[in-house]
Amino acid sequence: AQSVTQLGSHVSVSEGALVLLRCNYSSSVPPYLFWYVQYPNQGLQLLLKYTTGATLVKGINGFEAEFKKSETSFHLTKPSAHMSDAAEYFCAVSDLRSSASKIIFGSGTRLSIRP
Amino acid sequence: GAVVSQHPSRVICKSGTSVKIECRSLDFQATTMFWYRQFPKQSLMLMATSNEGSKATYEQGVEKDKFLINHASLTLSTLTVTSAHPEDSSFYICSARDGRSTDTQYFGPGTRLTVL
Numbered sequence: 029a030q031s032v033t034q035l036g037s038h039v040s041v042s043e044g045a046l047v048l049l050r051c052n053y054s055s056s057v058p059p060y061l062f063w064y065v066q067y068p069n070q071g072l073q074l075l076l077k078y079t080t081g082a083t084l085v086k087g088i089n090g091f092e093a094e095f096k097k098s099e100t101s102f103h104l105t106k107p108s109a110h111m112s113d114a115a116e117y118f119c120a121v122s123d124l125r126s127s128a129s130k131i132i133f134g135s136g137t138r139l140s141i142r143p
Numbered sequence: 144g145a146v147v148s149q150h151p152s153r154v155i156c157k158s159g160t161s162v163k164i165e166c167r168s169l170d171f172q173a174t175t176m177f178w179y180r181q182f183p184k185q186s187l188m189l190m191a192t193s194n195e196g197s198k199a200t201y202e203q204g205v206e207k208d209k210f211l212i213n214h215a216s217l218t219l220s221t222l223t224v225t226s227a228h229p230e231d232s233s234f235y236i237c238s239a240r241d242g243r244s245t246d247t248q249y250f251g252p253g254t255r256l257t258v259l
Binding site: 064069070071072073074077118130131132133134135136138 | 147149177184185186187189192234236238247248250251252253255
């Protein structure tokens with residue numbers, strides 16, 4: 029079974045400050061890991077994903093995440109927050125090696141940006 | 144990137160009526176589609192997985208007779224909420240997996256259902 033835990037339902041940072049959203053996963057097989065962003069009343073947009081290979085993954089809008097197997101973590105970071113980054117962020121895990129596999133989402137973290 | 148559309152984007156209906164939501168993959172063939180439900184300020188909960196031409200697989204606790212899923216073609220899946228009640232009001236999101244690649248799902252923009 030797979031699961032995701034996002035630490036902190038709400039994170040608030042100042043514009044220009046570092047963004048750090050935490051995600052820990054549990055998986056009995058090598059995981060595929062994702063970060064999605066959701067703006068109000070919209071669907072999900074993929075920020076980045078880790079499948080295999082390089083553990084530091086760069087995504088859109090300046091975000092990146094590092095897969096740390098020893099810590100079972102996949103934290104999302106951005107060096108400098110922008111007002112447009114305010115949204116809900118979901119970490120997700122999957123074993124997408126078969127058509128029957130599913131994506132399991134964390135509970136989400138709402139990111140607020142202070143002017 | 145791949146595009147998934149949903150129709151309608153917003154629907155309001157009376158209690159007891161049925162509502163159909165369409166999910167289409169616009170530029171790829173989706174062998175597998177997923178339906179999620181999202182309550183306000185909560186995460187996405189997987190309702191069911193549908194494979195083209197076969198019956199949907201429902202998650203535990205999801206009533207298959209209430210949430211009818213049809214995946215009749217490689218580009219279209221429908222979710223019908225039958226005899227809707229106010230507690231069915233929610234944001235419904237579909238996603239589609241490209242048949243050529245298993246490592247990415249593309250999400251639709253969601254459908255806001257309000258049952259009066």
